[in-house]
Amino acid sequence: PTPIGGTAAPEETPTVAGETPAPSATPAGGTPPPTSPPAATSTPVAGVITDFESFGTWQRGDEPNGTFTQTTEQVHGGQYAAKLAYSFPTAGNDYVVFLQDHPLAGTPTHISAWVFGNGSGHFLNVWVRDAQGETWQSTFGQVKHTGWQQMTALIQTGQSWPWGHIDGPSNGIVDYPITFRGLVLDDVPDDCACSGVIYVDDITVGAGAQPPGGEATCTPTETPSAPADMLLVPAGEFLMGSTNADIDQAQAWSSKSRREFEDEFPQHSVYLDAYYIDRFEVTNAQFEAFVNATGYRTTAEEKGEFNTWRAAYAPGMENYPVVWMSWYDADAYCKWAGKRLPTEAEWEKAARGNLGRIFPWGNEWDPTKANSGETGYGHTMPVGSFPTGFSYYGARDMAGNVWEWVADWWDPGYYSVSPTRNPQGPLTPTQNKVLRGGAFGNARWQLRTAHRHTGGPDGYARDHGFRCAKSAP
Known part of the structure; x- marks a missing residue:
């Protein structure tokens, strides 16, 4: 016009x-x-x-x-x-x-x-x-x-x-x-x-005082705009974990025993301060910039493995999510970038919003909205390849593509004793850290926003990646 x-x-x-x-x-x-x-x-x-x-x-x-x-x-x-x-x-x-x-x-x-x-x-x-x-x-x-x-x-x-x-x-x-x-x-x-x-x-x-015409504003309005390629998640409560009905549905999809999902229970209300989260998973190009600037060697490289992020990084894959990442690799990158790994609660709120969604986009499964085993690609895709799978706050690929490391140690009974404000995960280290979101080879029940996957912090795989978060001032 x-x-x-x-x-x-x-x-x-x-x-x-x-x-x-x-x-x-x-x-x-x-x-x-x-x-x-x-x-x-x-x-x-x-x-x-x-x-x-x-x-x-x-x-x-x-x-x-x-x-x-x-x-x-x-x-x-x-x-x-x-x-x-x-x-x-x-x-x-x-x-x-x-x-x-x-x-x-x-x-x-x-x-x-x-x-x-x-x-x-x-x-x-x-x-x-x-x-x-x-x-x-x-x-x-x-x-x-x-x-x-x-x-x-x-x-x-x-x-x-x-x-x-x-x-x-x-x-x-x-x-x-x-x-x-x-x-x-x-x-x-x-x-x-x-x-x-x-x-x-x-x-x-x-009537009366209002924001400037035509200007998009988020609440709370005093929170600054998000940094480049990050999204603001406003302060407030959300529902974390699964209800009995949610677990019944996951069981029906998976044919797994109920014990598989007990660490998602009970569903509980959590308050989080405002924070930012990356719009996309960290890419090969971004991780390469970190390595070039610092000389960092990943856990897999230190162990002399053939399968490393470099082996998976072919020409033209700059915008694909970096993989073969251990928790230590993800933590090191986020710190270098002036950020941090999201807590498990922060990751889940960014994925499901404040309405308790089963998937980032809503409560109905749709294989066109995520890179999953039911989509059939069988490998990672460039970040943001499924734009209709936006989460409540606009984050991409919160379901599928790669599993994403979060900051917390894993404890299957943590939800029964966790704080209601800004939970940080178990204070005493356990054997495993938490991964979220599911990956390109996983089924719908593993791509649910409440699903919890675990792995040792020095573990890595072809579908292990991450995104970063940052506290809002």
């Missing part, structure tokens, strides 16, 4: 298939507003516009460039969110519009939404209609992030594009009361012929 005098160039007016016309994603002067818009509520609402628990009817504009459906795949709060799947087919300006009216009480100054981004950079905009029948467009901003972030759009004239007057009489001001009309996803750049998915949840309205 290209701003012209503070607005975008006129385009063909989208309409809802089989319904009345709807405004364009960019200004189209003179187009009348819809006379019978879809409605989810007939009375003004304060605070929550929609949390998608009751989805209602959303109408799409005449540009057939996407769908908007209720989903459990990625959820910020409650049981449901909205899945916005888009397909922008041309090298021109493409967009897609979804409409559902919600009258808003009072004089709101901003609208916020939790958005599970895909890093595409497309503009996510919001439409409101004022008391004089004018439709205005504000923007949540470009969806440059991955994972859940809250984004805010200001209801305020005088902003730069994408703010603008869409249709109806224009007196230059927003006349209250106003009605939330719908959402618009607009491609960036205009010549992007592309497709993808984002998720939207918990759309709210407020």
Whole structure:
């Protein structure tokens, strides 16, 4: 989209298939507003516009460039969110519009939404209609992030594009009361012929102080932005471990005895301070930089093994996860990088979020979302090769690809005695350390977010890797 005098160039007016016309994603002067818009509520609402628990009817504009459906795949709060799947087919300006009216009480100054981004950079905009029948467009901003972030759009004239007057009489001001009309996803750049998915949840309205318009903000807002290639996991509680029902399901998948899963029990609430975690597993290129800078030799190299990270690092595999890693190798790299290994609790929260998910993406197994034995590759893949398998906070490959070392010693009974705040694992060393996430050769029951695998800290294998974490200030 290209701003012209503070607005975008006129385009063909989208309409809802089989319904009345709807405004364009960019200004189209003179187009009348819809006379019978879809409605989810007939009375003004304060605070929550929609949390998608009751989805209602959303109408799409005449540009057939996407769908908007209720989903459990990625959820910020409650049981449901909205899945916005888009397909922008041309090298021109493409967009897609979804409409559902919600009258808003009072004089709101901003609208916020939790958005599970895909890093595409497309503009996510919001439409409101004022008391004089004018439709205005504000923007949540470009969806440059991955994972859940809250984004805010200001209801305020005088902003730069994408703010603008869409249709109806224009007196230059927003006349209250106003009605939330719908959402618009607009491609960036205009010549992007592309497709993808984002998720939207918990759309709210407020008045008074607000974040800058269109700027993605995470809670708590005082926590600084994450370092490059890391993700912020905000402070708060989550559910760690498995319920009896979870273990029953794992048994059914695996045909293993219940004893195999007893170290996941009981499920318990854990509070963690804010921290950062690597978006991706540590790669061959990153580990090579560490070795070149320090002369480090891995445990396998010190033992004179043929199978080492170097033997597995063929040309063109710079972006594959480094393997044949012992716990000591992982610990050494993270310290050199100014980070540390995540605790077992930190790893699990980053993988499952605060909703107790069985897999990083949700509760249903999907072999297309992870590099597992059921996917059939039989080897590691470049990090981030399964983008729809994002965890709650946007981390990639938390299920499959390689097992990941964490900081903790393993104790099968630890969950019964562990602290409820910032657990660090057993204080007395045991025989084994913990690995998480499963690998390319493993079955779904081993890729569950609560599954605990163990190994001696000096052990290494072709599917043993890691990622790092860092405490937030």
